[in-house]
Structures are given as C-alpha cells and as structure tokens.
Amino acid sequence: MASNYELTHDITGIDWWRLADIMARAPLYDRKPFDLAMAFRNSYAVVFAHNDDKMVGAARATSDGVFYASIFDAVVAPEHQSCGVGRLMLEALIAKLPVERIFLTSVFGKEGFYEKLGFLRQTNAMGLYDELARGDAIARGVLTTHRTASSFGSENSPA
Numbered sequence: 001m002a003s004n005y006e007l008t009h010d011i012t013g014i015d016w017w018r019l020a021d022i023m024a025r026a027p028l029y030d031r032k033p034f035d036l037a038m039a040f041r042n043s044y045a046v047v048f049a050h051n052d053d054k055m056v057g058a059a060r061a062t063s064d065g066v067f068y069a070s071i072f073d074a075v076v077a078p079e080h081q082s083c084g085v086g087r088l089m090l091e092a093l094i095a096k097l098p099v100e101r102i103f104l105t106s107v108f109g110k111e112g113f114y115e116k117l118g119f120l121r122q123t124n125a126m127g128l129y130d131e132l133a134r135g136d137a138i139a140r141g142v143l144t145t146h147r148t149a150s151s152f153g154s155e156n157s158p159a
C-alpha cells in the first residue's frame with residue numbers, strides 16, 4: 001500500500017551503495033555509487049521513497065525551471081514494485097517541475113506505467129549518445145537511423 005511509504009526530496013544522508021544495489025536488482029542500470037551521488041546532487045529535483053526508514057526507491061529530474069524538464073532513474077526495489085511506490089514518487093517529482101514540457105525515455109515494457117501518469121508517446125524524439133552508449137542503444141533498438149513518423153510532420157512546426 002502506498003501509505004506505507006514516506007517520501008523525501010533531499011540527498012542528505014542517502015546511502016548511495018543501497019541505491020546502486022536497488023538499481024542493479026530492479027533491474028535498471030549498473031551504476032557506481034559515486035556517479036549516482038553526483039547525478040542526484042546535480043539534479044533539479046529528486047525524490048526518494050522509504051519504508052521502515054529504509055530507502056526503497058528513487059527518481060530525479062533535470063530542468064531549466066521554466067520550459068523543460070527530463071526525468072531519469074525512476075526505480076523501485078523489486079520487493080516493493082507494484083505497490084504504488086512508483087506512482088507516488090513520480091507524482092511528487094512532477095509536482096516539483098514548474099515547466100511546460102517533461103521528457104523521459106522509457107525502458108521497453110514500462111511505457112504503460114508512464115501512460116498512467118499522463119505521458120504520451122513522442123514521435124519526434126532524438127538522441128545524441130556517446131560512442132559506447134550509442135552502439136548499445138542501436139543494438140537494443142532504442143536508437144535508429146531509420147526515418148520515423150516524425151520525418152513526415154510539417155516542416156518548421158514547433159517541437
């Protein structure tokens with residue numbers, strides 16, 4: 001039940017080794033605790049979910065605070081997934097983003113989670129990845145050199 005979970009929005013006292021472990025087990029990414037600490041510290045807004053004083057989930061957003069924000073690293077420990085924690089965290093994070101547009105990329109198969117939060121699929125998204133991430137993303141079908149539906153939109157129309 002979502003009411004068993006408490007949210008915080010401060011990185012003070014966060015156990016980055018625990019978050020790295022949650023991410024690896026979720027599964028989402030294998031991330032180094034130091035890199036996670038830097039990424040969350042440099043974010044515009046962060047959210048952590050706790051159960052019995054133990055962190056069980058997190059998410060973060062970068063933003064210019066006016067027009068755009070992007071959400072990253074939404075993750076819930078596997079033993080707490082499907083209990084409403086993800087929704088609780090994301091709704092609280094989105095409430096901290098006073099912007100016109102919020103972007104994210106979804107893990108394949110998780111799009112429905114974001115659709116429940118009101119996100120629509122975006123046909124004109126583009127990504128510039130570093131060489132290592134790019135090869136992996138192309139192999140997984142995340143990036144493509146093929147033309148997509150956005151190629152057929154009207155020219156010069158705003159994003």
Ligand SMILES: CC(C)(COP(=O)(O)OP(=O)(O)OC[C@H]1O[C@@H](n2cnc3c(N)ncnc32)[C@H](O)[C@@H]1OP(=O)(O)O)[C@@H](O)C(=O)NCCC(=O)NCCS
Nearest residue numbers: 026075076081082083084085086087106107109110112113
């Ligand atoms: C994706 C994730 C963050 C969702 O968190 P969660 O706590 O398990 O999800 P919730 O229980 O809050 O689900 C909220 C709603 O989304 C729905 N939902 C969750 N996952 C879904 C999915 N894969 N497809 C469709 N709907 C989904 C739930 O049924 C629920 O619907 P309801 O509110 O109508 O009952 C979590 O499962 C997770 O950490 N997964 C592994 C890491 C990952 O893939 N992260 C996403 C990065 S893009």
